[in-house]
Amino acid sequence: MSKFMVIGERIHCISPAMRQAFADRNPDPILLRAKEQLDAGADYLDLNIGPAERDGEELMQWGVKLLQENFNNVPLALDTANMKAIEAGIKVYNREKGKPIVNSADAGDRIGYLDLAAANDAMCIALCSKEGVPANNDERMEYCQELLERGMEHGMEPTDILFDPLFLVIKGMQDKQCDVLEAIQMITDMGLLTTGGLSNVSNGAPKHIRPLLDCAMLAMAMQCGFSSAIVNPCDKRLMETITACDIIKNNILYADSVLEF
Amino acid sequence: MPYKKTEQKFNGKIGVCEIGAGDAAISIGGEKTLPFLGGEGFKTAVGIAITDSPEDWEGCFAAVYGDDMKDPAAFAKAAVEKSGADFVLVKLASADPNGADNSVENCVATAAAVEAAVNVPVVIEGCKNAEKDAKLLEAVAKTLEGKNVVLFSAVEDNYKTIGAAGGMAYGQKVSAESAVDINLAKQLNILLTQLGVKPQDIVMDVGSAAAGYGFEYVASTMDRIRLAGLGQNDDSLQMPIMTDVSNDSWGVKEAVFTEAEAPEWGSQENRGIGMEIATASACVIGGSNAIIVRHPESAKTIKSMVAGLLG
Numbered sequence: 001m002s003k004f005m006v007i008g009e010r011i012h013c014i015s016p017a018m019r020q021a022f023a024d025r026n027p028d029p030i031l032l033r034a035k036e037q038l039d040a041g042a043d044y045l046d047l048n049i050g051p052a053e054r055d056g057e058e059l060m061q062w063g064v065k066l067l068q069e070n071f072n073n074v075p076l077a078l079d080t081a082n083m084k085a086i087e088a089g090i091k092v093y094n095r096e097k098g099k100p101i102v103n104s105a106d107a108g109d110r111i112g113y114l115d116l117a118a119a120n121d122a123m124c125i126a127l128c129s130k131e132g133v134p135a136n137n138d139e140r141m142e143y144c145q146e147l148l149e150r151g152m153e154h155g156m157e158p159t160d161i162l163f164d165p166l167f168l169v170i171k172g173m174q175d176k177q178c179d180v181l182e183a184i185q186m187i188t189d190m191g192l193l194t195t196g197g198l199s200n201v202s203n204g205a206p207k208h209i210r211p212l213l214d215c216a217m218l219a220m221a222m223q224c225g226f227s228s229a230i231v232n233p234c235d236k237r238l239m240e241t242i243t244a245c246d247i248i249k250n251n252i253l254y255a256d257s258v259l260e261f
Numbered sequence: 262m263p264y265k266k267t268e269q270k271f272n273g274k275i276g277v278c279e280i281g282a283g284d285a286a287i288s289i290g291g292e293k294t295l296p297f298l299g300g301e302g303f304k305t306a307v308g309i310a311i312t313d314s315p316e317d318w319e320g321c322f323a324a325v326y327g328d329d330m331k332d333p334a335a336f337a338k339a340a341v342e343k344s345g346a347d348f349v350l351v352k353l354a355s356a357d358p359n360g361a362d363n364s365v366e367n368c369v370a371t372a373a374a375v376e377a378a379v380n381v382p383v384v385i386e387g388c389k390n391a392e393k394d395a396k397l398l399e400a401v402a403k404t405l406e407g408k409n410v411v412l413f414s415a416v417e418d419n420y421k422t423i424g425a426a427g428g429m430a431y432g433q434k435v436s437a438e439s440a441v442d443i444n445l446a447k448q449l450n451i452l453l454t455q456l457g458v459k460p461q462d463i464v465m466d467v468g469s470a471a472a473g474y475g476f477e478y479v480a481s482t483m484d485r486i487r488l489a490g491l492g493q494n495d496d497s498l499q500m501p502i503m504t505d506v507s508n509d510s511w512g513v514k515e516a517v518f519t520e521a522e523a524p525e526w527g528s529q530e531n532r533g534i535g536m537e538i539a540t541a542s543a544c545v546i547g548g549s550n551a552i553i554v555r556h557p558e559s560a561k562t563i564k565s566m567v568a569g570l571l572g
Contacts, residue, residue: 003493253489253498255447260455 003251004242005228007077007101007195008034008042011063013050022049022059027066034067038074040233045071046103047089048079056085064089077101077125077230083116090120099123103230104164106130107143111150114161118154125195125230126151127164128183140165140183148192162195162228163187169203170213177201177217181224188225195228196221198238215241222249268299271491275302275550278464278501280348280434281382282409287347289464289550290501295487296548297570305545305567307560308384308553309346310507311336313371314354314361318555319511320519321530325557333371334378341379344557345564350384350413350505351375356397357388365393369400376408384411384436384553386505395419399426406431411503414438414466417445420452428458436503441468443482447489450497460496464503464551471509472539483547504544507555510537530556538562 010033013019021029034045047063049056060078067074075098078089086102093100104125105113117124126147128140144163151161165183168176184194201217202210215238218229222245233239240259246252270293277291292302312318315330322330325343329335337349351372355363376383385401387394398412399422414436415423427433435458439446446467453463467486470476483502490499510516516533518526526532537559541552545567554560 252493253447253485253495254444255451255497256444257448257451257455260451 002227003246004222004226005043005195006041006233006239006242007044007046007228007230008037008040008233009046009048009197009199009230010037010232010234011045011067012048012079013052014048019050022063025059025062027070030063030066031070034071034074037233038071040236041239042233043228044075044077044098044101046077046079046230048103049082049085050080052080052082052085056080056082057088060085060089061092064092068094073097075100077103079103083112086113086116087120090122099160101125101162105147107146111147114147114151114156115154117160118151118156123160123162124151124156125162125164127166128187129166133166133168137179137183137186140179141186144183144187144190144192148190158191159193162193164196165194167196167198167200167217170201171204181220184221184226185224188227193227194225195230196226198229198231211235211237214238218242219245222246268294271494273491273494273496273499275487275490275501276461276499277302278434278461278550280384280409280411282407285380285382286409287382289503292550293491295491296546302550303567303571305549305563306347306551307344307564307567308348308350308505308551309340309344309557309560310350310352310505310553310555311340311375312352312354313363313368314352317354319516319529319533321533322555324530334374337375338378340557341381344560346381346557346560348382348384348551349375349379350386350553352386353397354388356390356393358390358393360388365397365400368397369404372401372410373404376405376410382410383408384413384503386413391416391418395422398423402427402431402433405433409433411436411464413503413505415449415453417449417452420449421456424453424456424458428453428462429456432462434462434464436464436466437500438466439468441470441479441482443467443485446482446486447495447497450500454497460500463500465498465500466503466505469504469506469509469540469544471506471513471536472543474509474513476540476543480543480547483544483549487548501550502548503551503553504541504549505553506537506540506544507553510540511555534558534562542566 073094073096078086100122102117102124106127108130128143134140202213247254274293275290279288329339353368355361356368372385387397411434412427416438428435437449489495516536534556541563
């Protein structure tokens with residue numbers, strides 16, 4: 001079994017500091033956040049430049065080069081609503097440490113992102129949704145199937161698609177949490193890989209409760225086969241939970257100093 | 262139908278460790294696949310063991326080496342010549358405080374004499390008393406600075422001294438001994454690395470057992486270590502493995518019982534060699550990058566086995 005893959009979410013234009021840094025092409029705040037996440041154990045970094053309608057292609061290329069040149073060709077997830085920007089980013093992307101990840105396709109309007117990933121030999125995050133949140137697991141699995149077929153029609157390896165079951169917020173959709181876990185199990189049973197924005201689970205909960213909910217959900221999801229997540233790697237408790245779960249699943253070998261390595 | 266060799270691809274790679282200095286230097290490790298299933302890194306090095314306490318060894322060795330056994334330098338030279346080994350391991354067993362309790366100075370002099378007598382890399386083994394070995398291997402590291410010897414081995418109770426002296430101050434190689442405990446193998450590598458020893462200066466002494474005496478546990482340990490290093494790309498387990506099978510092989514009844522005690526078993530020497538070859542070959546197939554034996558015939562057989570497997 002391979003170990004759980006952590007995609008660091010903190011270079012995101014929703015953060016005012018990042019938005020400003022993108023606008024000014026100011027490397028320092030971005031490099032700082034990249035370093036923090038890599039030091040904390042991130043495997044991939046998500047590079048979210050927002051809608052970037054105006055200068056997306058140039059901005060994405062700038063960001064990809066900035067991160068890869070400073071961090072030994074760190075593998076990246078390219079995240080924007082501007083498809084041309086993703087394609088431009090892949091053009092300058094170095095694959096030494098792993099394929100680029102296109103973030104993201106869905107079974108609705110964004111299905112073209114899968115075609116883009118296939119055409120560029122990239123991986124792709126595929127949201128199991130069409131319009132808004134899937135009502136139940138029948139819908140989730142139907143979308144999963146559609147996305148899988150679309151990717152394979154375009155020549156993708158099934159394991160190059162990371163299926164996102166869509167985590168739901170506990171405050172409001174508490175009764176749906178086990179559905180998500182069940183979906184992860186079903187997708188895993190098909191031999192496919194999964195990912196997702198885990199922190200959605202605890203959205204709106206008090207600050208001291210959020211890590212507890214995130215960690216518990218992550219551990220339960222990993223038992224169902226969950227294979228990667230888009231998270232804040234600087235959340236120490238979460239990263240320690242991942243390590244502990246990887247040990248229990250025999251994905252990594254135990255040693256007394258395992259947390260310090 | 263023609264045979265098609267399929268090679269399993271892994272993300273990880275076993276590190277390369279260079280031992281010895283100048284023309285005598287050799288390197289071990291560097292493979293990207295499980296043992297002998299790929300194209301590189303499998304020139305398994307074969308070492309020959311000698312001791313500063315020859316009276317502890319079976320009588321057949323006196324017949325092989327004669328008076329050379331009494332002088333470690335002559336012993337080492339003869340052992341390398343007779344076996345064709347790639348490196349030599351000297352056991353400083355006399356240092357044992359519960360035995361002869363030979364002084365650190367005397368033992369260091371022995372190690373230095375051996376090093377000067379041969380032109381192959383040298384591995385220095387202590388007496389397996391953690392406290393004494395810390396002092397002994399530290400002094401050996403200092404005296405043999407520049408010779409790039411392997412200090413065999415650091416354990417949990419003395420890794421700080423041996424790691425700091427060998428791996429850092431005097432630029433030697435440090436072996437980390439974990440006695441067939443896979444989690445400890447990883448732990449010691451982490452501890453040595455945290456101390457400041459570079460991964461390429463560490464080899465793993467993961468231990469062994471004589472074939473037939475719990476060897477399956479050794480086999481599964483080696484497998485798991487290699488799969489972690491190669492398959493899970495766990496860089497705390499990507500150091501080459503060095504295994505000394507000589508004590509285990511020559512310590513079981515098949516090798517120890519004399520011909521008078523067990524006449525129906527035949528030649529004691531042949532039995533010991535047989536135990537040693539069976540154990541050493543299993544370790545080589547399990548992933549040892551350097552294997553140490555006691556009898557020159559065992560060394561020759563393992564060398565020819567490795568050459569035969571490489572084709």
